[in-house]
Amino acid sequence: MKKIAACIGGGVIGGGWVARFLLHGWGVNVFDPAADAVRKVEEVLANARRSLPALADVAMPEEGKLVFCDSLEAAVSDAQWIQESVPERLDLKHKILAQIQQFCAVNAIIGSSTSGFKPSELQQQSANPGQIMVAHPFNPVYLVPLVELVPSASNTTETVTKAQTLLTAIGMKALLVRKEIDAHIADRLLEAVWREGLWLIKDDIATTAEIDDAIRFGFGLRWAQMGLFETYRIAGGEAGMAHFIGQFGPALAWPWTKLMDVPELTDELVQKIADQSDAQSGMHSIRELERIRDDNLVGIMRVQKDANWGVGEMLKEHDQRLAEQTPSSVQVTDTSLPISTYTGKVFPAWIDYNGHMNEANYLHVMSLATDNFMKIVGADSDYVENGQSYFTVETHIRHIDEIKLSERLEVKTQLIAQGPKKMHLFHSLYHPDSGKLLATGEHLLLHVDLKLGKSCPAGEVVQNKLAVIFAQHCKLPQPEGAGNAIKGPL
Amino acid sequence: MKKIAACIGGGVIGGGWVARFLLHGWGVNVFDPAADAVRKVEEVLANARRSLPALADVAMPEEGKLVFCDSLEAAVSDAQWIQESVPERLDLKHKILAQIQQFCAVNAIIGSSTSGFKPSELQQQSANPGQIMVAHPFNPVYLVPLVELVPSASNTTETVTKAQTLLTAIGMKALLVRKEIDAHIADRLLEAVWREGLWLIKDDIATTAEIDDAIRFGFGLRWAQMGLFETYRIAGGEAGMAHFIGQFGPALAWPWTKLMDVPELTDELVQKIADQSDAQSGMHSIRELERIRDDNLVGIMRVQKDANWGVGEMLKEHDQRLAEQTPSSVQVTDTSLPISTYTGKVFPAWIDYNGHMNEANYLHVMSLATDNFMKIVGADSDYVENGQSYFTVETHIRHIDEIKLSERLEVKTQLIAQGPKKMHLFHSLYHPDSGKLLATGEHLLLHVDLKLGKSCPAGEVVQNKLAVIFAQHCKLPQPEGAGNAIKGPL
Numbered sequence: 001m002k003k004i005a006a007c008i009g010g011g012v013i014g015g016g017w018v019a020r021f022l023l024h025g026w027g028v029n030v031f032d033p034a035a036d037a038v039r040k041v042e043e044v045l046a047n048a049r050r051s052l053p054a055l056a057d058v059a060m061p062e063e064g065k066l067v068f069c070d071s072l073e074a075a076v077s078d079a080q081w082i083q084e085s086v087p088e089r090l091d092l093k094h095k096i097l098a099q100i101q102q103f104c105a106v107n108a109i110i111g112s113s114t115s116g117f118k119p120s121e122l123q124q125q126s127a128n129p130g131q132i133m134v135a136h137p138f139n140p141v142y143l144v145p146l147v148e149l150v151p152s153a154s155n156t157t158e159t160v161t162k163a164q165t166l167l168t169a170i171g172m173k174a175l176l177v178r179k180e181i182d183a184h185i186a187d188r189l190l191e192a193v194w195r196e197g198l199w200l201i202k203d204d205i206a207t208t209a210e211i212d213d214a215i216r217f218g219f220g221l222r223w224a225q226m227g228l229f230e231t232y233r234i235a236g237g238e239a240g241m242a243h244f245i246g247q248f249g250p251a252l253a254w255p256w257t258k259l260m261d262v263p264e265l266t267d268e269l270v271q272k273i274a275d276q277s278d279a280q281s282g283m284h285s286i287r288e289l290e291r292i293r294d295d296n297l298v299g300i301m302r303v304q305k306d307a308n309w310g311v312g313e314m315l316k317e318h319d320q321r322l323a324e325q326t327p328s329s330v331q332v333t334d335t336s337l338p339i340s341t342y343t344g345k346v347f348p349a350w351i352d353y354n355g356h357m358n359e360a361n362y363l364h365v366m367s368l369a370t371d372n373f374m375k376i377v378g379a380d381s382d383y384v385e386n387g388q389s390y391f392t393v394e395t396h397i398r399h400i401d402e403i404k405l406s407e408r409l410e411v412k413t414q415l416i417a418q419g420p421k422k423m424h425l426f427h428s429l430y431h432p433d434s435g436k437l438l439a440t441g442e443h444l445l446l447h448v449d450l451k452l453g454k455s456c457p458a459g460e461v462v463q464n465k466l467a468v469i470f471a472q473h474c475k476l477p478q479p480e481g482a483g484n485a486i487k488g489p490l
Numbered sequence: 491m492k493k494i495a496a497c498i499g500g501g502v503i504g505g506g507w508v509a510r511f512l513l514h515g516w517g518v519n520v521f522d523p524a525a526d527a528v529r530k531v532e533e534v535l536a537n538a539r540r541s542l543p544a545l546a547d548v549a550m551p552e553e554g555k556l557v558f559c560d561s562l563e564a565a566v567s568d569a570q571w572i573q574e575s576v577p578e579r580l581d582l583k584h585k586i587l588a589q590i591q592q593f594c595a596v597n598a599i600i601g602s603s604t605s606g607f608k609p610s611e612l613q614q615q616s617a618n619p620g621q622i623m624v625a626h627p628f629n630p631v632y633l634v635p636l637v638e639l640v641p642s643a644s645n646t647t648e649t650v651t652k653a654q655t656l657l658t659a660i661g662m663k664a665l666l667v668r669k670e671i672d673a674h675i676a677d678r679l680l681e682a683v684w685r686e687g688l689w690l691i692k693d694d695i696a697t698t699a700e701i702d703d704a705i706r707f708g709f710g711l712r713w714a715q716m717g718l719f720e721t722y723r724i725a726g727g728e729a730g731m732a733h734f735i736g737q738f739g740p741a742l743a744w745p746w747t748k749l750m751d752v753p754e755l756t757d758e759l760v761q762k763i764a765d766q767s768d769a770q771s772g773m774h775s776i777r778e779l780e781r782i783r784d785d786n787l788v789g790i791m792r793v794q795k796d797a798n799w800g801v802g803e804m805l806k807e808h809d810q811r812l813a814e815q816t817p818s819s820v821q822v823t824d825t826s827l828p829i830s831t832y833t834g835k836v837f838p839a840w841i842d843y844n845g846h847m848n849e850a851n852y853l854h855v856m857s858l859a860t861d862n863f864m865k866i867v868g869a870d871s872d873y874v875e876n877g878q879s880y881f882t883v884e885t886h887i888r889h890i891d892e893i894k895l896s897e898r899l900e901v902k903t904q905l906i907a908q909g910p911k912k913m914h915l916f917h918s919l920y921h922p923d924s925g926k927l928l929a930t931g932e933h934l935l936l937h938v939d940l941k942l943g944k945s946c947p948a949g950e951v952v953q954n955k956l957a958v959i960f961a962q963h964c965k966l967p968q969p970e971g972a973g974n975a976i977k978g979p980l
Contacts, residue, residue, distance in 0.1 A: 012725060138708045139725045146708030173707040179695050186704040188690065192682035197718055200678065205669050212717025214676040216800050217663040218628045218636035220717065223710030225786040226779075227702025228687055230771050234779050235502060235629045241767040277731040281720050289716075289724050292799055296715040299793030307786055310706050359882045360854035367849050391892075392849045394976045397885040402943075424976070444976050453892075485975040486884045486914070486934050 002027060003064070006079035006104075008072065008096060010037040013113050014085035015044030016141025018066070021081075023052050023142070024170040025061030025325075030068050031075035038068055043287075048142035050406055051294040054347040055143070055171075055301055055315055057368070058323040072096075076104040081166060083135065085113040093117065094125055101128055109163050111135030115187050118180040119152040129154040133163060136184055137172075140290070143297045145173040145311060148184045171318045173311070201276065209280035224300050225310055298347065336472045338428065339376065341369035342411035346403055357403035362429070363395065366441035369411035369427050377423075377465040379458070388459065390423065390445040398481055401438045408432055415473045416482055418466045420457035421447045426479045440481055492517060493554070496569035496594075498562065498586060500527040503603050504575035505534030506631025508556065511571075513542050513632070514660040515551030515815075520558050521565035528558055533777075538632035540896050541784040544837035545633075545661075545791060545805055547858070548813040562586075566594040571656060573625065575603040583607065584615055591618055599653050601625030605677050608670040609642040619644040623653060626674055627662075630780070633787045635663040635801055638674045661808045663801070691766065699770035714790050715800055788837065826962045828918065829866065831859035832901035836893055847893035852919070853885065856931035859901035859917050867913075867955040869948070878949065880913065880935040888971055891928045898922055905963045906972055908956045910947035911937045916969045930971055 005021040007014050010032035018041055022028045030041060045066075053060050069075040076082050082104055086096050093112065100110055110132045112122050123129035134150035147167050151160045160176070167174040177184050183191060200206045206214070222231045229241070236244030281289060304312030342365060352358040374380065374390055383389070403409070410432040417424035427441040449456040457463070495511040497504050500522035508531055511518045520531060535556075543550050559565040566572050572594055576586050583602065590600055600622045602612050613619035624640035637657055641650045650666070657664040667674050673681060690696045696704070712721045719731070726734030771779060794802030832855060842848040864870065864880055873879070893899070900922040907914035917931040939946040947953070 138712075139721075144708055144711060146704065148704070173703065175700060175703055175707070177696070179693075181693075181695050185690060185696050185701060186708050188686050189683050189701070189705070190709060192686040193679050193718060196678050196682040200675060203669075203671075205671050206667070206675050208717075208719035210665060210667075211675060211679070212720050213663065213665055214636065214638070215679070215713050215717035216715055217665070217804070218634055218676050219680060220710070220713030220715075221634060221787055221790055221801065222628075222783070223705050224714035224790055225706055225710075226783060227698075227705035227710065228683060229698035229767055230702050230779070231629075231783075233767050233771055234776055234783060241764045245764075274731045274735075277719055277723050281723055286724055289720070292797065293712070293716060293721075293724060295797055296794060296799060297711055299796065300711055300714055300790050303789030303793055304786060306789065307782065309782055309786060311711065314707070356881075359857050359885070360850055363853040363885075363887075364850035391846075391889070393889050395849070395853075395885070395887040395889075396976055397853075397887075399881065399883050399885075442976055483975050485973050486886055486932055 001080075004029060004079045004081075006031065006075040006082040007085065008032070008075065008082065008100065009085035009113075010034070010041045011085060012040075012044070012139055013137065013141060014083070015041045016048070016137065016139065017083045017085060017113070019045050019048030019052070019142040020170050020172070022064045022066055023048060023060060025064050026081075026170070027064040028066050029075040029079060030066070031072045032068075041066075041068075044140075044142070047140065047290055047294055050291075051298050052142050052171075053345050054298045055305075056319055056322060057305075057344070058319045059343050060322060061325060072099050073103040076100050076108070079104060080108055082108055082110045083113060084110060088115060088117075090117060090121060093122055097122060097126065097132060101126060101131070104131075106131070109133065109159065109166070111163070113137060116183045118182060119150050119155070120180060123152060123154055130156060130159060133160070134177075134180075134184065135163065135167065135174075136187075138186070140294060140297070143294060143301075145171060145314060146186065147172045147174050148177050148186060149174045150177040150180050150184055152180055168318075169321060171315075173314055207280070208276040212280065225304055302347075335469045337476070338412035338414040338473070339373070339469075340410060341372040341376070341413045341427070342409065343432065344368075344409055346405055346407045346409065351405050355404065359397075359399065362397055362399060362403075362439050363441070365409060365411065365429060366395070366397065366427050366439075366443065367392070369413055369441075370425060370443060370445070373413050373415075373425060377469070378462045383459070383462070384450070387450050388456070389448060389450055390458075391448050392443055393446050394444040396442040396484070396486075398440045400440065401436060403438055409438070414476060414479055415466065415470050416442075416478065418470050420463060421455050423447075423466060426482050428479065440479065442482055491570075494519060494569045494571075496521065496565040496572040496590075497575065498522070498565065498572065498590065499575035499603075500524070500531045501575060502530075502534070502629055503627065503631060504573070505531045506538070506627065506629065507573045507575060507603070509535050509538030509542070509632040510660050510662070512554045512556055513538060513550060515554050516571075516660070517554040518556050519565040519569060520556070521562045522558075531556075531558075534630075534632070537630065537780055537784055540781075541788050542632050542661075543835045544788045545795075546809055546812060547795075547834070548809045549833050550812060551815060562589050563593040566590050566598070569594060570598055572598055572600045573603060574600060578605060578607075580607060580611060583612055587612060587616065587622060591616060591621070594621075596621070599623065599649065599656070601653070603627060606673045608672060609640050610644070610670060613642060613644055620646060620649060623650070624667075624670075624674065625653065625657065625664075626677075628676070630784060630787070633784060633791075635661065635804060636676065637662045637664050638667050638676060639664045640667040640670050640674055642670055658808075659811060661805075663804055697770070698766040702770065715794060792837075825959045827966070828902035828904040828963070829863070829959070830900060831862040831866070831903045831917070832899065833922065834858075834899055836895055836897045836899065841895050845894065849887075849889065852887055852889060852893075852929050853931070855899060855901065855919060856885070856887065856917050856929075856933065857882070859903055859931075860915060860933060860935070863903050863905075863915060867959070868952045873949070873952070874940070877940050878946070879938060879940055880948075881938050882933050883936050884934040886932040886974070886976075888930045890930065891926060893928055899928070904966060904969055905956065905960050906932075906968065908960050910953060911945050913937075913956060916972050918969060930969065932972055 003026045005026045006029045007018045008031050010030050018028050082100055084096055086092055112134050114134055119134045123132050133155055136148040138144040138146050164174045197211050232244045233241045301311050304310050305315045346357055350357050350361040410430045411427050414426045416426045423445050425443045429439040430437055446455050447458040493516045495516045496519045497508045498521050500520050508518050572590055574586055576582055602624050604624055609624045613622050623645055626638040628634040628636050654664045687701050722734045723731045791801050794800050795805045836847055840847050840851040900920045901917050904916045906916045913935050915933045919929040936945050937948040
């Protein structure tokens with residue numbers, strides 16, 4: 001069955017949902033009667049296209065088809081998932097949900113992006129409440145993985161599981177909120193900070209810029225990777241959580257927050273915040289800020305991917321899912337020609353001050369290709385865990401053409417020589433669309449026993465696989481440049 | 491004058507201060523009568539030594555001398571900065587501050603690590619209140635840059651400026667809190683979240699693990715780089731802050747937090763939190779969690795350094811300061827021998843699954859050395875901004891020995907050939923202590939006009955500097971391996 005999502009409302013949040021579904025191969029129907037809806041959705045999509053694929057180390061599915069619909073009926077009738085992202089008014093949400101249910105399939109799931117309403121409130125007046133749930137995402141929806149999935153007693157376990165599986169498949173961390181509550185979990189925490197922040201500004205303790213610095217130079221760095229409790233567990237030192245609570249528990253009785261009270265949002269206070277925010281961020285357009293934010297988010301998540309921690313662990317699991325869905329470069333059947341060992345896109349973090357891919361990332365791409373070639377011949381992660389691997393001893397790279405942001409890349413690899421203890425690879429890095437050669441990498445690898453720290457013959461399976469490939473690759477012409485030294489400049 | 495800091499209290503926070511001062515070249519006197527103080531400080535120091543230098547791209551100063559003192563008098567008498575990090579009881583802080591002031595220099599600055607007390611409270615009973623201030627840091631103190639500097643009316647502007655300069659010099663973001671208030675700024679926000687979190691646990695809405703996931707998969711990722719207000723400014727879309735407040739302002743009147751009330755910290759609630767925290771994080775020791783956290787923090791901050799944003803902009807400024815203090819590899823006077831173009835330590839993020847430096851980072855180090863060589867010959871960032879640069883066209887790396895975490899590295903560079911449009915460099919990567927050769931990199935670079943995207947002769951100054959160096963380097967023997975091709979494996 002063709003996967004179709006309907007997005008009702010195409011603002012910042014609705015547009016983010018559009019992008020997440022579309023870039024994961026879903027067809028997306030948008031219904032938003034606003035005059036500038038198409039432009040707004042396209043702008044969010046442009047941001048998403050340059051950043052979301054940079055989280056993956058495998059190929060993303062082909063983009064789905066985007067359709068702007070003239071009626072709500074046209075948008076929802078063939079959709080399996082319908083996401084409602086209209087303004088935060090319960091009467092409006094009731095009206096839209098009723099219209100959706102009039103036209104959608106009875107087994108479609110309707111997710112609401114509501115920040116605060118409980119699912120049981122949204123389900124009021126509905127003849128089929130079991131298909132409505134809260135699916136509350138976070139801006140930018142195409143990058144931030146969290147989505148709070150909040151069912152009520154009217155939703156079956158089966159529907160909840162189906163929703164979780166589907167949201168996971170589009171790269172989200174579907175956090176099941178087991179007990180419905182106003183504002184769910186994250187927004188309760190955010191609301192507490194927001195109210196305290198408003199007091200600090202109203203009382204002239206700090207400006208918006210000072211509050212932001214107190215966050216991003218301090219606890220914000222911690223919270224990108226561990227939350228409140230794991231951070232405090234460490235702060236408690238060897239005695240852990242109980243010690244920490246013992247030490248800081250008494251502060252609960254102290255007047256460390258103003259939150260027994262709520263500041264009145266006068267025109268004066270709104271103006272003060274807007275002025276301070278202009279002074280802090282006004283030198284950047286919203287579009288610039290979005291790109292800075294997105295590049296940072298990608299980098300911050302990729303750091304954790306390298307560490308296999310938190311959001312990074314999730315991204316690796318998501319890569320696995322994507323790899324199962326899309327033809328993988330590691331599933332090689334034809335070895336008569338150079339083997340495709342890498343396909344991907346140039347990440348923002350790979351670009352240097354000249355606007356080109358930094359030279360070290362040529363080798364990074366080559367080493368990813370080498371890792372894949374190793375997997376193809378059976379020297380995979382299990383093999384390494386069993387104590388043997390290949391180490392690169394020599395590398396010769398030729399930078400033939402410039403590589404720019406978001407360019408698609410493909411590496412094809414020819415085995416130009418091999419032996420029991422060695423393999424000699426020649427990677428050709430292409431632009432796959434034009435077929436233009438961008439760089440070559442010639443690499444000599446030594447097979448090593450990791451415990452002894454010495455070279456040793458590869459396992460039989462690996463040696464055999466290398467021999468099979470080499471029997472074919474040795475009939476190919478030597479690649480241009482193979483075996484060459486660097487020539488002097490004069 | 492020799493820089494001496496005294497740290498009174500050597501727990502998690504005190505030990506973090508010790509590490510930050512020591513690794514920035516300060517002598518540090520510690521006074522902590524606890525039996526295990528030496529062990530605890532040494533453990534924090536071990537964490538700091540493996541992570542803090544990974545934030546810098548220039549050499550850190552030589553570590554200062556660490557002295558554990560038998561008396562408070564011995565610790566503070568010759569110190570210019572005294573940091574008090576004793577438990578959070580006002581009577582105890584008054585007692586310790588009085589003892590410090592009995593023995594310290596009148597112009598020394600006394601910083602208190604207090605999370606909550608106002609400076610005017612700490613200054614009560616003091617004959618010299620002007621030397622006492624709040625300098626509230628965040629765990630881990632050796633990595634998280636934020637320190638809230640809170641003066642009272644008793645502190646002169648001169649003292650405040652001196653304190654800010656000093657804290658900046660040890661790599662901190664000294665946020666001046668202009669108006670004293672209980673819990674300063676960051677802890678007010680944290681306290682609000684903490685109280686809300688306790689309610690969520692008490693009411694069985696969420697576990698510690700679920701709350702942490704709601705943070706680190708969601709807004710925590712945003713807050714590592716932008717704070718509350720800049721994030722919301724973007725969320726408001728093109729209409730910005732005022733639109734956002736207009737949209738979410740009404741929620742202030744809704745019951746989205748429990749913070750009008752404070753949960754009672756019963757034994758039962760403490761046990762519940764401790765049990766949930768064990769289930770969430772108990773598979774890792776505190777030491778493991780610390781290292782995971784520190785590696786992530788380094789990575790998250792380095793991402794922003796690449797983007798020259800927030801904490802990363804600060805780190806770059808700090809590099810500048812460090813470079814001015816320590817002999818820079820770029821200030822070259824003797825060019826008769828290969829030139830030292832890089833000194834540094836192996837970062838955690840450079841280590842692969844085998845526990846060795848990843849092959850791409852050999853080239854990364856080589857390219858940092860090339861950047862420095864370019865600066866030495868006058869092809870610096872101004873030169874690039876004026877539209878010309880060198881691009882690497884060919885690279886030959888030999889991986890001679892394994893490189894492990896935290897190893898010190900040095901690159902020496904020989905100019906083996908040059909011409910108006912080209913330079914041919916040979917980098918030798920050494921372990922500077924043992925003199926062991928770890929890798930070599932041979933690189934051919936082409937001088938280009940960035941606007942035309944074509945090669946062109948270098949500027950006269952650059953050509954002359956290259957000629958001067960080459961006149962000496964051409965008399966040196968060709969480095970072993972220069973000009974070689976990769977030999978086949980059989």
